[in-house]
Amino acid sequence: MNQRSSLGSEELARQQAQVAVIQTSPETSEDDLIDLKKVWRAVFRYKWGIVGLSILFGLITAMYVSTIEPVYRASATLLLESREANLVGVEDIYSSSYRAYDYYTTQFEILKSRSIAERVVRNLELHKRPEFQPGEKKQSGFSLQSLLPAREQSPPVQLSPAEREKRLIDQLTGYVAGGLVVEQVDYTHMAHLSFNSTSPRLAADIVNAMAEEFIAANLEARVEGTLQATGWLSERLSVLKKNLRDSEQALHDFRQMEGLVHIDGETNLGGNELAGLSQRLEDARRSRIEAQNIKADIQNMPGASTEELMALPAVLKHPLIGGLKRSQSEAERRVAELSMRYGPKHPVMISARSDLQVATEDLRREVRKVISGISLEYEIALRNEQQLQVNWESRKKELQEFNRVEFDLQELERDVETNRQLYDLFFTRIRGVSEGGGFEKPHARIVDRARVPASPHSPNVKRAAVIAAVLGLVLGAAVAAVIELIDYTIKQPDDVQNELGVPLLGTLPLEKTKGESTFPAYWHEPQGRYAEAIRTIRTGVLLSELDEPEKIILVTSTVPGEGKSTLVLNLGAALAQMERILIIGADLRRPSLAQKCGLEPGHLGLSHYVSGTAELEECISELEDSGIWAMPAGVIPPNPLEMISSKKFENALSSLKGQFDRILIDSAPVQAVSDALVLAAYADAVVYVVKAGSTHAGAIKKGIGGLLTVNKSLNGVVLNQFDSRRADQYFANGGYYQYGGYSQEQA
Structure with a gap:
């Protein structure tokens, strides 16, 4: 019991999740990115139409281009x-x-x-x-101007x-x-x-x-530029020539006025003389300073002896004093040597002392002369310095005046040189232009060089046709992609889970009926692929009721014509091989079950029983071919919704549940009327039929969502009339299973 309760709660949660998914607005998928796989699938699906459009574009373009005059x-x-x-x-x-x-x-x-x-x-x-001569325009054919009223035009201008x-x-x-x-x-x-x-x-x-x-x-x-340049250079050259002549004349006049002599390009003769005079003045100043210093040393030694005066560097360095000093030293040495041999009064000693005295006297006398000469040298050096200073100042003033004159002279010489260079430059240029003007x-x-083309460049019929064909392919692919993107129908089994969010119970292939049959029947070809698909759906229904058997199964769809009545008959026939099955035609507005069952149009049915005009046993018939029992809709009542909502209909279902193992109800579409919602409240399970590539996914979601709010037991969706052979060609997901193929191969 606990396991069963647990399974029931899980099923309830699953159904609630389905309601949430189904009730989601279909527009939410439109905001998603474009599915490239879906686009490619559309292109592959309409491939022959796209190829045909491409060929058509190529042919039309080729025919049109062939009529254009070649260029x-x-x-x-x-x-x-x-x-x-x-x-x-x-x-x-x-x-x-x-x-x-x-x-x-x-x-x-x-x-x-x-x-x-x-x-x-x-x-x-x-x-x-002739081909470019203007001619009269021929007016032929229909023109819009011919419909307009005539208006006055100004006469053509005569040229x-x-x-x-x-x-x-x-x-x-x-x-x-x-x-x-x-x-x-x-x-x-x-x-x-x-x-x-x-x-x-x-x-x-x-x-x-x-x-x-x-x-x-x-x-x-x-050449024209050369002639213009030559003329301009000639005019400019005459002006430069006059300027050169004027500057040379001004230089000549200035030299004459200032008395300047130009010797080998040198006019400045006083600069070197002033430099030499400055050097001589510096030497005289140095000599005077030396003499003045020696004189000052002598004046600081009044009454000094000869030996003290000889200590002065100026006296000691005198050449004559040096010789006399050596003579004195020699005499002193001789006296010293003789004194060791002779006595003081010996004639030799007396002669030696006499020589020493003479040498000493000569030295003293010469020292005095040198001292007297130093003062004289100072005076001479002072006068010489003073004279050189006067001469330097005088020569400096003369040179300053000469520099002023020389500056003016150099300025005039620069003018002459500049004018001469300009003149030479323009003269050289005009000669070059004049001589080179004829050698451009x-x-x-x-x-x-261009050759006369042998073949036309345009129009290229082949290229134009190829381009048009490619454009046709692109246009066709774009149209196919747009059709696919705006097509929200359920076209293949994968769309059931991806678009609707509900399980796929099975897929019924598209079958062509034979003979007098108006619909594919399970019992006509039990080993065929359609019968195998019905058995797959039967298996799905049986597996969904392992815990609690589903006695009443409601089969409905979104709109009429999706094959719900056909599914009820075939599924009932498949279940009838194992159980006692009753099918009820509860579509009281557009009933079709009686015709498919081969019953008379006025056969007693559901409307007769609920209205009380017939007994229950009279309204049920056994179908020998399929092995099922059927209760058709009967006559169309004026109030179908009230009839299926009545207590008598509910009692009839309760009574029939005891007589049959399973009851399949063929309901009206959920989008047209609300009958299916009422019948869903009686049913233990719901099977929803969707015709492949027919009904909008949004309408299907709305219909399934309405059913789930009434009955939580939705077994799944059956995709009807699915062309599996074309799907193998259109879709790239690789070959849907062909029902019946396996059993045929085994056979």
């Missing part, structure tokens, strides 16, 4: 020479300096200009060709022949300039020129003429 394209290759290749750089004078890339881009834009195109028109005389020719040339210039295509080759100085025309000869002539006129126009422009090198050359 020929002629091409030539042009090479721009480097700017540095010119023999004479006239561009430095009359053109701006652009980067190399800008230069070549500019030249290619000039190539497409109207001025070059007009030169081509005049050179080829296109305005005189002279010259004006008509000019207007035609302007029109042809636009035609040539607009039709020329210039494609610059990357990382090179080359470009491909091409022109399209219905005349192959004309296309080649225009391309070649454009290249030639482009080169000729550039040469003419450069073309700035471009034709690498490959």
Whole structure:
């Protein structure tokens, strides 16, 4: 008992989860990302339609393009020479300096200009060709203007022949300039020129003429620039020549006025003399300072002896004093040596002392002379310094005046030199321009001339047809994807769980009826795939009632025509092999069970029994072919809902449950009326029939959700009329099981 209660609670929880999933709005799936698998499935499903649309687009396009007049394209290759290749750089004078890339881009834009195109028109005389002559426009066929009321028009302007020719040339210039295509080759100085025309000869002539006129126009422009530069240089040269002459005359006059003598380019002769005089003054000042210092030392030693005076460096360094000092020292040494041998009065000693005295006296006398000479040297050095100072100051003033004059002289000389350099520069340039003006090198050359095309460039029928076919494929695939994305029907078994969120009880294949049959019958071909599908559904119903047998099973659908009556008959026949089965046609609004059972249209049935016009036994008939008992709907009553809601109908079900092992009720669709909701309250289980690819998933969810609010026991959904053979082709999930195939193979 506890296990059964536990299973019941689990089933209740499962059914509540189903209600929550089913009652979810179908629009929630629309906000999800596009399912690529679903899109691919749609494309594969409509593949032959897509291919047909592609072929149709290709054929129509090919037929249309074949009627278009062919257009020929002629091409030539042009090479721009480097700017540095010119023999004479006239561009430095009359053109701006652009980067190399800008230069070549500019030249290619000039190539497409109207001025070059007009030169081509005049050179080829296109305005005189018959195909470009204006003619009268023929008015033929229907036109919208013919329906409008006539209005006054101003008379046409009369043009002279010259004006008509000019207007035609302007029109042809636009035609040539607009039709020329210039494609610059990357990382090179080359470009491909091409022109399209219905005349192959004309296309080649225009391309070649454009290249030639482009080169000729550039040469003419450069020659004209050379002539302009020559004229400007000549005018400027005459002005510079006059300026040079005036500056030279001013320099000459200044030298004459100042009395300057120009010797080998040197005019400054006093600078070196002043430098020498400054050096002599410095030497005299140094001598005077030395003499003054010696004199000061002597004056600080009044009454000094000869030995003290000889201690002075100036006296000691005197050359004569040094010699006398050596003589004195020699005499003193001789006296000392003789004193050791002779006595004081010996004549030799007396002679030696006499020599010593003479040497000492000579030394003293010379020291006095040197002392007297030092004072005299100081006086001479002082006077010499003073004289040199006076001379230096005088010469300095003279030199300052001369520097002023020399500054003015140098300024005039600079003017002369500047004017001479400008004159020489312009003179050299004008000679170069004049001599090189006749040697202009073309700035471009034709690498490959255009040839007359042998085959048309357009229209390309094959390419246009292929493009149209591809567009047809894309359009067809897009339409198929849109149809699939907006199609919310249940098309395959996987959609039952994915879209509806309820279990799949089984799938009934689409069968073609034979003979007089109006529906596939289980008992007609027991070993067929349809019968095998019915047995699978039977197994699912039996497995769902392991704990509590389901005596009353309600079979319904969303809308009419989904095959619920057919399922009731076949499922009942399958169950009748094991049980005593009764089927009741409870669709009292559009009954179809009696016809499918082979009963008469007025056969007694449910409406007769509930209304009391017939007994229960009279309303039930046994079907010998299928082995089941059937109670058809009977006549259509005026109040079907009140009839199935009556107490008598409930009592009849209770009585029949005792007579039969199982009762299958064929109910009206849930979307049309509420009869199914009333019948669901009597049923132990509900089987919901969905026709594949027919009913909107939102309506199915709404119908199942309404049933689950009344009866929680939903066995599952049966997908009816599913074309499994086409599904194997349409869907990429790999071959749905073909019912009956296994048993046939075993046979």
